[in-house]
């Protein structure tokens with residue numbers, strides 16, 4: 001039912017009763033929220049009648065774009081047929097079975113098994129317990145440590161936030177939990193100093209080896225990483241980084257958990273970014289693009305070897321009421337059908353990535369933009385007062401980024417900022433002319449933020 005309330009009234013009620021994720025409550029009460037009322041394709045409408053180009057695909061998730069009736073129909077049909085059943089205690093249902101099969105077909109390598117959850121955070125909670133349980137079942141209970149990276153984002157539950165490397169999150173709730181170690185991220189622009197990107201990529205990869213040796217190979221269960229760090233600011237690593245990390249993982253037989261919550265399902269130009277970087281994960285975290293955000297669902301894709309050990313180790317005492325929720329599973333299946341049959345992933349890899357890369361890189365001609373990099377349809381640029389020295393602004397970190405984000409809103413573009421980095425991740429169905437519009441509005445907003 002459509003609300004007839006005024007924006008002002010809705011904002012007042014929202015501020016009074018709704019605690020928002022990752023939001024300063026005081027600021028929210030002062031400025032008010034932007035209320036999104038409907039959406040179609042790559043465009044959002046707000047309660048003031050503005051039409052905004054959604055450069056973030058919601059929260060990196062609406063791969064097929066807004067307004068696809070097929071997904072609504074599938075959800076309605078599934079709700080009438082079987083709105084809920086679980087997959088605990090020797091039961092299953094058709095959407096769960098079909099989606100497991102489809103994911104095994106799409107996943108690279110031998111990731112032929114899936115454990116479902118309701119979100120990416122839950123999936124990473126599962127992964128933490130899964131890899132420790134795996135090693136215990138193999139008679140190596142000391143292998144408990146999971147190595148992650150500073151500034152990584154793996155979700156907001158206690159285990160996922162611990163696995164993540166956001167210090168601002170660790171501060172709230174006494175995190176991280178036991179057995180998680182962090183190494184530095186491959187962010188050449190901010191931390192590379194005098195090294196070339198290639199030297200820096202190798203140096204950062206080798207921190208993994210140093211950490212394994214420091215804590216003892218016999219104590220390490222897994223390494224977890226996003227192929228491209230998303231929420232940390234779309235950190236695209238130097239080319240030398242991933243081959244060296246994979247070499248180290250092979251050498252020490254450490255499990256690799258690739259968190260593809262953002263990168264998966266076409267975002268980087270292949271179905272999965274581990275294919276772009278030629279990586280061999282043992283476990284893969286999925287969510288977001290799996291259902292294009294039309295229904296909440298996440299999962300852990302698991303290799304034959306790991307699954308075999310877990311299946312033979314008795315009960316895995318773990319599960320969520322909404323693991324493989326039938327409505328979400330049916331919606332995800334329909335979303336995957338659309339991504340595949342409409343050639344959306346192929347189009348990103350064949351033509352759209354290179355078109356977008358050229359246009360996005362053109363933003364680096366702006367005097368205030370340092371680097372402007374992209375992979376597939378995920379991209380970042382760094383705002384800087386001096387490109388040559390890669391200087392930071394004298395104002396508090398993120399102030400210029402925040403102003404730029406606000407200018408974007410005024411120019412009817414949703415672009416996010418992480419400190420003084422601006423990031424985008426538009427729906428994969430974006431057209432070339434919509435990309436032109438995105439770039440035009442981004443340039444104008446950067447200009448106005450200067």
Ligand code: PLP
Nearest residue numbers: 119120121153154155261262287
């Ligand atoms: N992992 C990554 C890489 C993410 O970007 C996110 C969310 O942004 C998550 C995990 C957590 O997913 P969710 O918000 O569905 O719990």
